[in-house]
């Protein structure tokens with residue numbers, strides 16, 4: 001994998017001071033029958049009552065749990081934030097778990113655009129967090145990759161909550177391990193192109209997972225679709241590399257020129273062009289900082305929730321999504337809980353799309369009639 005620079009003392013994975021970080025409890029399954037572990041005491045648990053979990057889901061700790069409960073989506077945290085920008089994304093999973101304020105588990109909460117209730121339609125589990133070594137990104141990559149692979153191998157969709165965007169490397173590599181190298185297409189939402197060659201001499205940071213994945217053949221340039229990029233990069237050299245490798249990018253210049261609907265349709269069309277499996281990578285800095293200030297590298301002139309929610313829901317409903325990541329939530333930058341709230345809603349929109357697909361609702365840009373008919377069945381113009 002990635003070597004530890006030779007000028008530094010070699011990383012010793014067997015060092016007794018660190019070995020417990022990556023060692024699974026020997027009694028993890030024990031005599032316990034496999035299945036979901038629900039930590040709620042009461043039937044109706046408000047958001048301020050703990051313990052917290054992603055979208056209030058019960059926990060699963062082993063692949064046996066996922067298989068026994070036929071889990072559709074396993075949400076897991078990966079707290080890595082070594083890359084440049086403002087740190088704090090390591091605490092993203094904790095903040096996103098705490099973001100479930102309004103919807104007690106088991107309480108019917110249909111998505112109001114589609115009338116599909118994702119949390120109750122799907123079997124969703126909180127799969128806990130990946131082990132990370134907070135001294136080294138390189139030492140943390142393989143454990144994340146192994147945990148994502150462990151989920152995907154059961155047929156459950158892994159939904160990774162970061163952590164910074166260096167996670168795209170182990171997340172996509174793990175899915176390539178399961179579905180084949182170059183077989184998984186990626187729709188990558190981001191303010192930044194994340195395809196520079198190196199960052200301050202390091203070949204893996206949150207600024208270059210795209211480059212490493214394509215160079216190493218885990219993903220193909222042709223099936224790398226970027227949406228929402230803007231600002232002051234890439235430079236000519238890196239843009240040239242992206243064009244040479246066939247990446248398709250829909251930056252904010254394109255949104256300005258052609259409008260969001262055009263970009264959304266193009267991105268969705270391209271997402272299934274030449275691939276049967278889709279991974280959605282969502283950097284929270286895709287959103288304008290007015291909506292999501294709690295990120296490590298905010299960039300003005302971004303997308304709005306009104307633009308992002310439908311494309312996320314549509315990708316998950318209309319395409320075969322086999323993995324998702326939501327990264328770069330940095331709670332220390334999130335002065336008003338806006339980012340945690342939107343992160344929660346991003347998860348819910350994607351889950352809604354996955355639930356729609358499970359129910360057979362895959363028509364383009366679906367809305368429930370009762371959601372758009374104004375309450376009295378008026379003949380409103382179709383929004384499709």
Ligand SMILES: [Mn+2]
Pocket residue numbers: 165190191192194206283
């Ligand atoms: Mn990114």
